[in-house]
Amino acid sequence: MYNNSNRNSQSTQPLLTAHWRRILTLGSSGPWTKGAVCRNPREEEHKQVTDIMQSLFAQTRPGLSPFPSSTLLLTPVNQAKQLMRELSLLNFRHQLLQVDELVDESRPRASPTTTKAQLQVALANHTRSRLMLVDRVLGGSGDLSTITFVDLGIAADKWLDRVEPLPSFWKLMDSWSGTKDSIWNRGADSNISKMPSVGEEWERVLVHFYVQTHFNVIGYAPVLPRKI
Structure with a gap:
């Protein structure tokens, strides 16, 4: 909102x-x-x-008041927290896509050898692939029509639950402009799931890069799906 x-x-x-x-x-x-x-x-x-x-x-909703005249029951604490959780995930997804649209350097561009039809197809395929990456970042629940609002993907609490979607976060941002840390490509190591401390250090690098990039192009810090 x-x-x-x-x-x-x-x-x-x-x-x-x-x-x-x-x-x-x-x-x-x-x-x-x-x-x-x-x-x-x-x-x-x-x-x-x-x-x-x-x-x-x-x-x-013209003509409709947002404040019913009847007294409403208090929202249960757990329900309120869940609502905040859902809103945070929606904001995170929206902001991630917004920044990707602005700084993605792999986006197909017009060229003398590319027809308009070819460019449109390339852009459609590219957009689809980026949406799939974001979907994987959120553990397969990134589609707004099917999002489950549970702690999946990089929003999960346990490292073993986050390690699988993190490479998608990495791949999405790999084409972004900006200076990347020396351990940026650590995610290519297939054994990283067995090294929590090493993996979580890499995770913090990814998050720091995302937060800094969002701040640079949007002007304020983004919403994150979990505390890093």
Whole structure:
């Protein structure tokens, strides 16, 4: 979900985690009272998310209030955490594809020897292959129509569950511009699954490169599917 409440804004920014937490509590706290004066950062945050939700519904559900008049039950903690988890995975997938679109140097380009039809076919095949890599990064659950929102792929907690999708993350970013660490190609070692400490060091290199690249081209740090 993105903040479009300021229609004069030059860019669309993803919501902060603090905003998501506040949105999840609106069912119990209710919306900010129109015209009320904010006395502290917490109240300012309350007002911001109220404005965001009202703006979103005005654009997508005209005439429908985002705040039902009846009192809602509190969202169970586990359910709220799962929702945050799902949103994080969606954001991660979207941001990964967005950066890949901007910095991928393997993308087919027009040339004097390539026809328009050939270029279109090459681009379609290339896009398909990139989507497949992202799907593998998320353990086969990257497709938005089938995503399961469980801890698969590089979002898994255990190294043995992450080691298989990590090469896809590596291959995806291998064609990205930017300076890569000396151990960048460590993923080519077929025995890396048997060396957790060595593999996790390589994993941190991949994540650092991704975070830095995202920051360089987008301007802010990305959402990650797990704590590295």
